[in-house]
Amino acid sequence: MYNYKMKILIVDDFPTMRRIIKNLFKQIGFENIEEAEDGAIAYSKLKNGGYEFICSDWNMPNMDGFELLKKVRSDNDLKSLPFLMVTAEAEKQKVIEAIKAGVNNYIVKPFTAETLKEKLDKIFEKLGK
């Protein structure tokens, strides 16, 4: 259904979190995973091209996940990139905002590899249609 070789960008300001999430992706079978520590760094990495999936935290310094999402969606090169937002708990109003801004799905921390896989399945199922 999806390519396990696709290049994924994980965005989180806390190194341990990046490592945990990276491990979860690896557990599912992905290999090509890059990291960025905030939205601004993520954006410049994305601009360099080659990414096929973004998994970003919401709350970060400099540029948060929501800002990043809006920037990605308004960028002609990037606007169709699948974007998975990581949130702390089901903060409904925030999720609504994110969906409005064009997020493909969201996932609530903490999550397991299985939950992550389910979300990925959903995202790519929809995109495939």
Added chain:
Amino acid sequence: MSDDLDEIISEFLTEAEESLDKIDPLFVEIEKKGHDKDLLNEIFRIMHTLKGAAGFLGFQQIVDVAHSAENVLKKLRDGEITFTKNLTDVILHSVDMLRLLLDHIKSKDGEQEDITYLLKDLDALLQKDSEASQISTQHSENENIESSIPDAKINETTCQINEEKEKIAPEKRECQQTLRVDVNKLDKVMDLTGEVVLVRNRLLNIVNFLELKYADDPIVQNLFETVSFLDLVTSDMQIAVMKMRMQPIKKVFGKFPRLVRDISNSLGKEVTLKVSGEDTEVDKSVIEHIGDPLVHIIRNSVDHGIEHVDVRRANGKDEKGTIEISAYQKGNQIVIEVKDDGKGIDLNKVKEKAITKGLITIEEAGRMSENEAINLIFQPGFSTVDIATELSGRGVGMDVVKTNISKLNGYVEVSTKKGEGTCFKIIIPLTLAIIQVLMVRAGKSYYAIPLSNIEETLKISKKDMTSVAGQNIVNIRGRVLPIYELSAITGGNGADNEPQRYVVVIALGETKFCLALDELLGQEEIVIKNIDGLQTDSSYVLGATITGEGKVVLILDPAGISRYKLGLINT
């Protein structure tokens, strides 16, 4: 997980501790500044991140505490509740609790903490104010959205959310590329660099000798140039490695706002803390060892130095006391100052105390200079307050401060003025592993004396030395200083029987004395090697080194000599 879980946990612990360390000073700053959205946001984010990572790792208690604290911080940030001293206390308690929980994880002791009271306290903060915030119907409506949201179907009306409210203020933070390196690996590099420095010194020696002997030989010239270049590169490398071990002193200073706040609150005093020079970089080992002495000095300043508000008012002083902590680099030394505008040290009281404690006799007290009297506070078992307070009376006194700082090859200077305040000045060398020394000879033995402790060197004739009351003294341009034979101190072979003597003037802050010896051989950059089995804090030797000629030479510790010879501290 495919990665080693232990490794992730240890990484989490380090990062979590670092994050928590940031909260204390931020909160004290907010308490001072009042509502500051940026600062609150930063604290909020730290809690938030901590909670997220702890959740993944299954540390439920951390999640619970961080979650409740985060709720309070969120309401605070959004202006739904206001600042109170109680609120600050509870949040700071939460930080303490989180540290404790992290410690349990680190030590793997499997202990649990009772967090129910803390959680209740945190929730109480929310309760109290949620009633008050009922006025804002907009807010409460937003928070009542409980319906789960299907992925794509969004009810347009629920989307009318005030974006401003949730938008997180962009944060200024420098992005630095950093790499975490095991300290042991760094120390190994430092050690090896030391070895390279030693080899370089030997090589320089040989080449200098060759150059004298075969000055015309082009190959020797070539070698000379190459070694000169090696000399330069080695020096640069040494500095680079040294810098790798340097960290801003902020790491230590960051704890002080909270410390001063807690102590002054518990004593009912008003104290403003001013911190400057926190970007000054010092060696890692200084960071590790300077904390406790500084905490002790600051405690003393708040406890004994700063007067109560009514006393200050009566004396026409500003009701709020001030403590200024600063750090700066001076040459190849680091100076850290702790200055208060309190009542100063009463030297007569100090002397009285020292007499009753049997530390000095009445006659000695009479003869004592001001400086000598101040130094009495560093005597073991000395304390000017009779009733041990909760804060200062822990059985450790200022003597521990002095010992700890001596371990860093540093010293403390105290100046005080009655009614105006006291200043503690800690002076430590920039680096501890490589130092500049003066090579000297006394009798048949060679020694190295750290250059940082030497004020001057001169040559005198033996008849300039006189003896007063059994103490040899020497008059240097009108200053009378005690003089000691180095070979007598070290128990080495007898000194040369020459009419002319070399003298090294040692300065340890205000304490000065002279060492008489037979020859000055010159300045050298050396690497301190520890001597196995030698207790450096109870001897006059810092360690040993290997010279350019390949000789093993003892490095003298002037502070140790002053203790041992002048008896400033009982040994």
